[in-house]
């Protein structure tokens with residue numbers, strides 16, 4: 001059994017985070033006149049909105065790295081921000097260790113904020129340029145544990161800096177004095193300062209060079225092992241997912257198409273979109289591009305297609321697909337798929 | 349005679365903080381219809397090399413040495429108008445951001461027709477017809493209608509298709525594509541890459557493809573150049589480089605990819621970072637990060653060994669290869 005399968009098995013029992021029926025819309029701001037429509041002989045007011053996340057159900061199990069993949073605009077970052085409580089969902093709920101957190105006041109959310117930390121794609125934007133590394137790292141601890149002593153805090157900063165591979169002797173430096181990879185190490189250090197249990201990482205290595213990506217990914221894996229961390233890891237890089245993920249959730253237009261143990265997803269993708277996505281990864285052993293072609297282009301999340309969101313691009317689409325939204329179901333081996341063709345046995 | 353020959357190219361940027369050497373002793377050649385990949389990390393000098401070929405190094409940078417020969421003619425010796433018959437006509441460029449090429453206030457058609465009429469004697473009606481044909485060749489659906497749209501009315505993937513159509517408009521012999529799909533989603537990237545490859549093959553256009561994605565290099569190019577800190581460290585047949593890289597940096601780069609390690613295991617990371625080009629280490633620029641470094645690597649700039657199209661700049665390459 002691969003180490004991923006072992007991790008999947010171990011963590012199967014314990015759920016850390018549960019997301020149910022989660023949706024998030026963003027109203028499109030427009031003038032009143034543009035919102036008026038004639039419908040059925042009557043003048044009605046229609047507020048259009050971007051439907052970024054649409055009815056997502058998922059659980060994150062303790063100790064795993066659940067990867068969320070999908071193409072630009074499919075709602076990955078919105079999902080991450082709702083989970084972190086940075087924005088509220090329009091529908092559905094988020095529970096952390098059984099407690100519903102999506103509707104808490106800022107004050108009630110505070111104890112959860114310490115346990116849940118976020119790392120962003122852009123370490124340039126997410127670090128305050130006017131704060132030294134030391135100040136950056138001390139801030140979250142001071143905030144969550146105001147009683148902590150000076151010496152204890154200093155020791156903690158040094159420990160965490162060493163654990164992410166940045167020389168503690170550099171703690172008086174400012175972010176601009178570091179390379180992109182080092183800055184991302186510092187962002188990770190900041191997230192680790194409050195001893196979190198759960199880290200949401202939104203494209204944490206996408207802005208980095210290949211050789212530096214490997215360094216940062218190794219660091220994230222080390223932190224996971226040493227601290228028993230759980231990750232919700234968002235990325236569009238499928239080769240990273242294959243390597244890093246315990247399980248993978250594939251998103252398309254704000255909804256989940258498939259959720260599976262990593263090895264299974266890559267060896268036997270079930271949903272037509274997952275199949276196309278995996279076939280498009282450029283591999284070192286390929287001498288020509290070879291990928292499944294999709295029809296058309298990704299529609300905007302403003303006018304979502306009826307039925308299965310993927311049907312206008314799907315070669316397996318039939319009438320039912322155009323009318324009925326497929327729900328995630330267990331396809332037998334634990335892989336969850338939302339596709340009528342798979343369910344009807346039309347597609348293996 | 350090679351179609352394009354770059355000889356001992358050197359590019360410098362005199363900056364307030366000091367002089368930055370963006371390219372050092374860069375030489376390579378390209379044959380008709382050939383596809384060459386240039387790979388390397390951010391800041392290695394790939395884009396500067398592409399711009400230098402077209403004599404378009406951005407200020408305050410300048411070409412401080414070397415030559416660029418296109419069909420045997422030295423581009424440095426050409427007048428402005430002679431250069432115009434080559435740049436944007438015989439050698440075209442595709443950038444990561446399609447809006448570097450497209451003008452947001454003009455329709456696709458207007459831009460394509462202007463571009464054609466700048467280089468050919470052709471009536472507007474015939475130019476429009478040709479433009480529609482090229483749009484069809486890059487699989488733009490209903491090109492007769494799309495041609496009258498503005499760039500903002502198209503998706504990112506479609507805009508890059510239009511840019512490819514424009515690059516092909518003048519039947520160039522070379523296309524230089526600088527990270528043409530980096531900003532696009534993986535399914536769209538796959539489509540655009542396949543399209544670019546097929547069009548180059550079909551029209552016998554030579555391609556210089558700049559990318560940091562070794563998978564893409566493997567799929568599209570026949571030969572590849574690896575750059576590190578402004579210098580070529582290795583050149584060879586793409587397949588050979590990927591299957592058995594010779595330079596420790598190339599080896600490190602390929603071995604660092606997730607697909608080279610079993611899932612869940614630690615990746616093979618290269619320690620450290622690429623140096624600033626303002627402050628390139630003496631000797632082999634890679635030595636501070638190299639596992640095979642010996643004392644000589646800190647002083648002696650490694651010369652190229654091997655043949656023109658299969659060369660490597662590493663002091664220890666012979667030893668390494670004898671040991672195998």
Ligand SMILES: Nc1ncnc2c1ncn2[C@@H]1O[C@H](COP(=O)(O)OP(=O)(O)OP(=O)(O)O)[C@@H](O)[C@H]1O
Pocket residue numbers: 026050051052070071072073074075076077078079236301
């Ligand atoms: N604050 C906002 N206001 C309006 N629309 C938004 C807002 N945030 C996100 N959106 C829209 O919601 C959709 C999903 O965006 P999101 O950033 O979650 O996608 P993503 O999957 O993270 O994409 P990427 O891979 O490009 O980061 C997009 O259409 C986006 O334009």
Ligand SMILES: Nc1ncnc2c1ncn2[C@@H]1O[C@H](COP(=O)(O)OP(=O)(O)OP(=O)(O)O)[C@@H](O)[C@H]1O
Pocket residue numbers: 361363368370388389390391392393394395396397406407408409560624625
């Ligand atoms: N206009 C400029 N002024 C100053 N320095 C420059 C300028 N253009 C490029 N450089 C420097 O030249 C070096 C090479 O840059 P170049 O853009 O060629 O890198 P690259 O290999 O294309 O990287 P990337 O993968 O990030 O595109 C860099 O160190 C960069 O800082």
Ligand code: SF4
Pocket residue numbers: 271272273308309310311312314315316317318321326338339340341342
């Ligand atoms: S439900 Fe239908 S349209 Fe959607 S992916 Fe499956 S077959 Fe295709």
Ligand SMILES: [Mg+2]
Pocket residue numbers: 076077078202
């Ligand atoms: Mg995002």
Ligand SMILES: [Mg+2]
Pocket residue numbers: 394395396526
């Ligand atoms: Mg570049």
